[in-house]
Amino acid sequence: MTHLPVRRLLVDLDAPVQRHWCGGDPFLTAWFNALSMSFPVGEQFFIDSVRQGLKALPADRQERFANEVQGFIGQEATHRRIHGLFNARIAAHGLENTWEPRAKARLALMTNADARHGLAITAANEHFTALFAEWMLTHQQVLDGAEPRLKSLWLWHSAEEAEHKSTAFDLYQALGGSHEWRVRWMRRVTLIFLTDALRQTIHNLRRDGTLWRLSTWRSGWRHLMARGGLFRESWVAWRAYFRRDFHPSQQQSTASEDWLRDNANQYQRVGAG
Numbered sequence: 259m260t261h262l263p264v265r266r267l268l269v270d271l272d273a274p275v276q277r278h279w280c281g282g283d284p285f286l287t288a289w290f291n292a293l294s295m296s297f298p299v300g301e302q303f304f305i306d307s308v309r310q311g312l313k314a315l316p317a318d319r320q321e322r323f324a325n326e327v328q329g330f331i332g333q334e335a336t337h338r339r340i341h342g343l344f345n346a347r348i349a350a351h352g353l354e355n356t357w358e359p360r361a362k363a364r365l366a367l368m369t370n371a372d373a374r375h376g377l378a379i380t381a382a383n384e385h386f387t388a389l390f391a392e393w394m395l396t397h398q399q400v401l402d403g404a405e406p407r408l409k410s411l412w413l414w415h416s417a418e419e420a421e422h423k424s425t426a427f428d429l430y431q432a433l434g435g436s437h438e439w440r441v442r443w444m445r446r447v448t449l450i451f452l453t454d455a456l457r458q459t460i461h462n463l464r465r466d467g468t469l470w471r472l473s474t475w476r477s478g479w480r481h482l483m484a485r486g487g488l489f490r491e492s493w494v495a496w497r498a499y500f501r502r503d504f505h506p507s508q509q510q511s512t513a514s515e516d517w518l519r520d521n522a523n524q525y526q527r528v529g530a531g
C-alpha cells in the first residue's frame with residue numbers, strides 16, 4: 259500500500275494569468291492550457307472509477323486499498339479544483355474548451371460498465387500522466403519563464419501524479435483484470451488522448467491568433483518531437499506498458515520526491531496526512 263498525502267497548494271489563482279504565461283511561448287502555453295482543460299472531467303472519472311473499483315472488491319480485501327484510495331481521491335479532487343480555477347483564468351483569454359464536452363460524452367458510455375473497464379481506462383491515463391509528470395519534473399526549464407505560482411502548480415501536480423500512478427493499476431489487477439483488456443484500453447486511450455490533446459492545442463492557438471507562426475511550430479517540434487522532447491523521451495516508457503509483467507513502480511525516479519522535499523513551503527498537508 260502506498261501512502262498518499264493530500265496537499266493544499268499555497269498559490270493564488272484569483273489573479274489573472276498572462277496570455278502567454280509559459281515564458282511568452284504561444285505553443286507551450288496552448289499545450290499546457292489544453293491539458294488543463296481535460297483535467298476536471300478526466301480526474302472526476304478517475305475518482306469515480308477507483309471508488310467503484312474498491313467497492314467491487316470483496317469486503318475482506320477492501321481494507322488493504324482503502325487508505326490508498328482515499329489518498330488518491332483526495333489528490334485528484336484537489337487537482338481538479340485547482341485546475342478548475344486555472345481554467346477559469348485562461349477562459350478570460352477567449353479560449354474555448356471543446357475537449358471537455360467530447361470527453362464527457364464518451365465517458366458517459368461507460369456508466370454501467372464493469373468496474374474493470376473504468377480502471378483500465380484510468381490506469382492507461384495514469385501511465386500517460388506519469389510519463390508527462392516525469393518529463394516535466396526532469397525538464398523544469400520548460401517552465402522557467404512562467405510565473406512562480408504557475409510553475410508550482412504544474413510541478414506539484416506532476417509530483418503527485420508520480421506518487422499515485424500505481425493505484426488504479428493495482429486495483430485493476432486485484433479485480434482480476436486481464437492483460438488483453440489492459441493493453442486494448444491503452445491503445446484506445448493513446449489514440450483518443452493524443453488526438454484530443456492536439457486538437458485542443460490547435461484550437462487554442464487558432465483562437466490566440468498564433469497558429470500559423472513559424473515560431474509556434476518550431477516550439478512544438480522542439481518540445482514534443484526533438485531530442486529531449488516529450489514524445490521522443492517518453493516513447494520507450496510508454497511502450498513498456500504493453501509488457502505482460504509491466505508494473506508502474508518499475509519506472510520509479512526520485513524527481514517527484516525531490517520536488518516535494520525542496521518545495522515544502524509551497525504546500526500544506528491536509529488532515530493527518
Ligand SMILES: [Fe+2]
Nearest residue numbers: 301334337419
Ligand atoms: Fe491529477
Ligand SMILES: [Fe+2]
Nearest residue numbers: 334384387419
Ligand atoms: Fe492521477
